[in-house]
Amino acid sequence: xxxxxxxxxxxxxxxxxxxxxxxxxxxxxxxxxxxxxxxxxxxxxxxxxxxxxxxxxxxxxxxxxxxxxxxxxxxxxxxxxxxxxxxxxxxxxxxxxxxxxxxxxxxxxxxxxxxxxxxxxxxxxxxxxxxxxxxxxxxxxxxxxxxxxxxxxxxxxxxxxxxxxxxxxxxxxxxxxxxxxxxxxxxxxxxxxxxxxxxxxxxxxxxxxxxxxxxxxxxxxxxxxxxxxxxxxxxxxxxxxxxxxxxxxxxxxxxxxxxxxxxxxxxxxxxxxxxxxxxxxxxxxxxxxxxxxxxxxxxxxxxxxxxxxxxxxxxxxxxxxxxxxxxxxxxxxxxxxxxxxxxxxxxxxxxxx
Amino acid sequence: xxxxxxxxxxxxxxxxxxxxxxxxxxxxxxxxxxxxxxxxxxxxxxxxxxxxxxxxxxxxxxxxxxxxxxxxxxxxxxxxxxxxxxxxxxxxxxxxxxxxxxxxxxxxxxxxxxxxxxxxxxxxxxxxxxxxxxxxxxxxxxxxxxxxxxxxxxxxxxxxxxxxxxxxxxxxxxxxxxxxxxxxxxxxxxxxxxxxxxxxxxxxxxxxxxxxxxxxxxxxxxxxxxxxxxxxxxxxxxxxxxxxxxxxxxxxxxxxxxxxxxxxxxxxxxxxxxxxxxxxxxxxxxxxxxxxxxxxxxxxxxxxxxxxxxxxxxxxxxxxxxxxxxxxxxxxxxxxxxxxxxxxxxxxxxxxxxxx
Numbered sequence: 001x002x003x004x005x006x007x008x009x010x011x012x013x014x015x016x017x018x019x020x021x022x023x024x025x026x027x028x029x030x031x032x033x034x035x036x037x038x039x040x041x042x043x044x045x046x047x048x049x050x051x052x053x054x055x056x057x058x059x060x061x062x063x064x065x066x067x068x069x070x071x072x073x074x075x076x077x078x079x080x081x082x083x084x085x086x087x088x089x090x091x092x093x094x095x096x097x098x099x100x101x102x103x104x105x106x107x108x109x110x111x112x113x114x115x116x117x118x119x120x121x122x123x124x125x126x127x128x129x130x131x132x133x134x135x136x137x138x139x140x141x142x143x144x145x146x147x148x149x150x151x152x153x154x155x156x157x158x159x160x161x162x163x164x165x166x167x168x169x170x171x172x173x174x175x176x177x178x179x180x181x182x183x184x185x186x187x188x189x190x191x192x193x194x195x196x197x198x199x200x201x202x203x204x205x206x207x208x209x210x211x212x213x214x215x216x217x218x219x220x221x222x223x224x225x226x227x228x229x230x231x232x233x234x235x236x237x238x239x240x241x242x243x244x245x246x247x248x249x250x251x252x253x254x255x256x257x258x259x260x261x262x263x264x265x266x267x268x269x270x271x272x273x274x275x276x277x278x279x280x281x282x283x284x285x286x287x288x289x290x291x292x293x294x295x296x297x298x299x300x301x302x303x304x305x306x307x308x309x310x311x312x313x314x315x316x317x318x319x320x321x322x323x324x325x326x327x328x329x330x331x332x333x334x335x336x337x338x339x340x341x342x343x344x345x346x347x348x349x350x351x352x353x
Numbered sequence: 354x355x356x357x358x359x360x361x362x363x364x365x366x367x368x369x370x371x372x373x374x375x376x377x378x379x380x381x382x383x384x385x386x387x388x389x390x391x392x393x394x395x396x397x398x399x400x401x402x403x404x405x406x407x408x409x410x411x412x413x414x415x416x417x418x419x420x421x422x423x424x425x426x427x428x429x430x431x432x433x434x435x436x437x438x439x440x441x442x443x444x445x446x447x448x449x450x451x452x453x454x455x456x457x458x459x460x461x462x463x464x465x466x467x468x469x470x471x472x473x474x475x476x477x478x479x480x481x482x483x484x485x486x487x488x489x490x491x492x493x494x495x496x497x498x499x500x501x502x503x504x505x506x507x508x509x510x511x512x513x514x515x516x517x518x519x520x521x522x523x524x525x526x527x528x529x530x531x532x533x534x535x536x537x538x539x540x541x542x543x544x545x546x547x548x549x550x551x552x553x554x555x556x557x558x559x560x561x562x563x564x565x566x567x568x569x570x571x572x573x574x575x576x577x578x579x580x581x582x583x584x585x586x587x588x589x590x591x592x593x594x595x596x597x598x599x600x601x602x603x604x605x606x607x608x609x610x611x612x613x614x615x616x617x618x619x620x621x622x623x624x625x626x627x628x629x630x631x632x633x634x635x636x637x638x639x640x641x642x643x644x645x646x647x648x649x650x651x652x653x654x655x656x657x658x659x660x661x662x663x664x665x666x667x668x669x670x671x672x673x674x675x676x677x678x679x680x681x682x683x684x685x686x687x688x689x690x691x692x693x694x695x696x697x698x699x700x701x702x703x704x705x706x707x708x709x
Contacts, residue, residue, distance in 0.1 A: 042616065043406075045613075060606075062605075062606075063604040063605030063609070064605075064613065066600060067601050067604075067613045070614040072546065072554060074553065175434060175435060176434045178436035179436040182436065188412075189436035189438060190437060236430060237427065237430045237431050240431070241424075241427030242427065249406040249432055249435075250431050250432065250435050
């Protein structure tokens with residue numbers, strides 16, 4: 001019996017086509033030295049299908065790279081430091097995941113982060129435009145609702161924008177929803193199937209509890225509390241860390257899950273579905289998170305939003321204008337950034353002397 | 354076939370209701386009744402955080418208890434959002450150590466100070482002995498049946514120190530106390546894999562002895578696939594494996610020692626302990642670890658061990674060695690003897706603490 005089991009697993013392994021291709025990917029982690037970047041890099045390093053894990057940060061990271069390089073998985077670990085090495089870091093990458101930027105501090109709204117982090121999005125998008133325009137670019141950097149539109153605008157300006165290849169990672173909202181709902185129902189959270197749509201801040205996070213599997217049968221008040229907790233879970237961690245940052249470990253977990261899904265889809269695995277914040281025509285908001293079927297070249301299919309109940313439709317109606325405004329702010333930021341770039345680049349070459 | 358299996362199950366040793374054999378201390382952790390509990394002491398540190406993350410992702414754990422002197426509330430809140438069934442419980446401060454460890458099936462200890470450039474692992478012994486002693490004392494009181502795994506350096510000294518304390522408290526079980534040396538095995542696989550240009554996961558070689566410098570003995574003559582390099586290359590590899598920890602300390606330039614690879618290795622070891630406790634694995638659960646043993650003339654030595662629900666089930670003893678390795682073994686034993694004696698000597702400093 002045991003022998004048959006082993007034989008079967010060998011057969012399955014060798015005939016799954018995605019596995020055959022799964023040894024040749026380059027993944028770049030931008031912000032690899034940070035609170036999210038380090039555990040995220042550790043989780044990605046554990047993936048045996050990566051030929052190069054490129055780590056980029058503005059600070060020196062030789063130590064982290066050496067540390068990770070000792071892990072007995074195939075593939076090498078390379079490091080790139082500073083803005084000047086950003087293009088080299090992302091060059092040839094199949095997936096670029098961006099964990100760089102400032103975390104939220106207590107009392108800080110996600111919007112206040114934009115001042116610091118908008119530049120990160122713009123610079124990474126610029127580097128990607130030059131060095132790997134076909135890559136799957138996934139942002140963790142907050143505020144996602146604005147960061148992704150910023151990146152899109154920069155990619156558009158460079159003529160390389162493909163809406164199927166740009167993502168804001170909202171997996172942590174799904175992870176949290178599964179955990180809170182699972183705990184409330186006394187079930188293993190791993191077996192909870194929940195769609196979370198909208199955005200990645202406060203009330204723009206909309207978990208569709210009415211379509212949860214197994215069905216969530218709580219009272220209206222409980223549902224409201226649950227939704228509120230999912231929406232404010234990020235703030236819950238910021239407060240608990242009391243000035244020492246925001247969610248890092250759970251974000252790394254969620255980020256790695258999303259990157260793993262991207263890689264499996266690139267490798268040809270069918271039926272890989274994740275929620276993510278993307279350029280979308282599903283609603284009136286230009287950028288919207290919904291369930292996506294991933295494929296070899298990014299988004300294969302935008303899945304229909306499940307049938308919502310009245311309360312959820314109301315919540316959706318409330319969040320869409322916020323997302324539109326966030327998108328405008330993100331695009332605005334990008335335009336200002338690009339204008340500034342034009343000013344610093346000389347319009348004519350200096351004369352030969 | 355079924356009859357034979359039934360006969361094989363007839364208890365020759367006392368069994369708990371869950372079917373597990375009861376060990377020396379006749380305690381059934383019986384994790385299957387009340388859930389598997391793992392405690393991480395030092396969970397907010399550089400190793401503790403990524404290790405706790407990896408453990409939280411483990412679907413077999415029911416309770417993950419995280420303890421540290423500070424910052425555990427934030428780490429626990431963060432971890433608690435991960436969508437696996439385990440419940441995270443936070444404990445902060447020295448007074449909460451016992452509460453954190455109460456009823457644990459496994460206690461893994463990354464707590465303590467890391468090395469800075471220029472330091473040897475033995476330079477850490479001052480502070481870290483105190484950490485190790487506190488954990489051993491607490492384990493005796495609140496979870497004497499737990500599998501206790503130390504990461505805190507210097508392992509060579511810390512484990513004998515803990516053993517001496519546990520012996521005085523009457524709760525020592527040589528099968529349940531480990532110094533985690535898995536990282537040396539991980540590094541050996543990586544470096545040999547690189548040298549032979551093969552997938553490091555396919556490399557198997559024994560790494561025995563201790564966990565510092567020349568006490569780390571990679572037995573390259575027994576490497577599978579066979580290492581066919583030159584003598585100089587082999588020596589360089591041995592040296593690199595032995596000094597790999599220092600390689601990371603230097604590269605981090607004062608910002609610490611190996612954290613991510615240590616978390617990876619420690620997680621691998623704890624996962625093996627969990628597989629052994631739950632009895633789920635069809636194959637033998639095998640790891641290398643620094644344990645009390647009579648395999649050599651020194652009291653503690655890292656060898657290949659088979660793990661079972663009560664910890665070490667079988668010590669596989671020494672691998673075959675060639676001349677060079679046998680000679681290196683002799684030097685290793687001399688070093689280890691000193692380190693172990695130091696552990697015993699230092700344990701005396703904590704006699705008063707044991708009675709508190």
